Amino acid sequence: MIEYKVVRSRRKTLSLQVSYGQVLVRAPYSVDDKFINTLIEKKSAWLKAKIAQQSQVDDFCCDFSQGSTLFLFGQLVTLNIIFAKQVNTLLTEGINNKKILTIVVAERNKKKLSNKVLLAAAVKKHIEKYFKQQAEDIIPVKVATYSQLTSLTPVSIKIRQYRSRWGSCNNRGELSFNYLLMMLPINVINYVVVHELCHLEHLNHSKEFWQLVAKHFPQYTQAKKWMKINQSALLWRLASY
Numbered sequence: 352m353i354e355y356k357v358v359r360s361r362r363k364t365l366s367l368q369v370s371y372g373q374v375l376v377r378a379p380y381s382v383d384d385k386f387i388n389t390l391i392e393k394k395s396a397w398l399k400a401k402i403a404q405q406s407q408v409d410d411f412c413c414d415f416s417q418g419s420t421l422f423l424f425g426q427l428v429t430l431n432i433i434f435a436k437q438v439n440t441l442l443t444e445g446i447n448n449k450k451i452l453t454i455v456v457a458e459r460n461k462k463k464l465s466n467k468v469l470l471a472a473a474v475k476k477h478i479e480k481y482f483k484q485q486a487e488d489i490i491p492v493k494v495a496t497y498s499q500l501t502s503l504t505p506v507s508i509k510i511r512q513y514r515s516r517w518g519s520c521n522n523r524g525e526l527s528f529n530y531l532l533m534m535l536p537i538n539v540i541n542y543v544v545v546h547e548l549c550h551l552e553h554l555n556h557s558k559e560f561w562q563l564v565a566k567h568f569p570q571y572t573q574a575k576k577w578m579k580i581n582q583s584a585l586l587w588r589l590a591s592y
């Protein structure tokens with residue numbers, strides 16, 4: 352039997368959702384419990400697969416709980432979650448040069464966040480915001496530096512979250528970068544910037560493209576190797592690059 356939680360509202364349709372390995376049913380008031388139960392049973396194979404898939408990801412990834420670790424600039428940092436009035440996320444150094452990422456969650460939400468899953472979701476949001484700020488500080492500077500070196504200049508740059516890519520380039524010369532890049536060592540971030548800039552000349556992964564990457568970033572194979580080795584430990588799980 353699969354455990355699940357039902358949230359009723361004035362919505363008109365029924366939805367099934369699995370997040371953090373838990374099943375959530377969103378249902379209109381008019382649908383009775385028996386109907387939901389039958390639906391859960393009918394979908395049990397799919398739900399079980401989904402739950403298994405998510406717990407497998409959790410084996411490798413940060414679960415956003417107190418004391419869990421994640422990559423920041425290529426180094427593992429330990430999460431320290433505290434409640435206070437002023438929301439903040441800051442990186443400090445603890446004993447033995449251990450890096451600590453302190454996430455300050457709003458005191459007023461403490462009661463609401465006594466649920467582990469909800470707290471993890473809130474912490475994840477804080478970290479995403481922190482990554483985005485870091486990326487907005489760092490990426491444009493790097494793009495400017497490598498634009499000068501390569502004479503390849505984008506029309507614009509955007510910082511956003513992608514689920515399965517580190518960056519992108521379109522045929523209008525616009526570059527986008529994933530703020531989860533902040534998980535990677537600086538040198539690997541540099542490679543991704545050069546990679547996307549080279550797409551301004553070759554919008555593919557042809558031999559000519561890789562020759563151009565090698566010209567401007569000769570150590571690119573090392574960067575690719577780091578990404579491959581650490582792929583499973585990268586929090587938001589990205590495909591190879």
Ligand SMILES: [Zn+2]
Pocket residue numbers: 546550555556
């Ligand atoms: Zn590419």
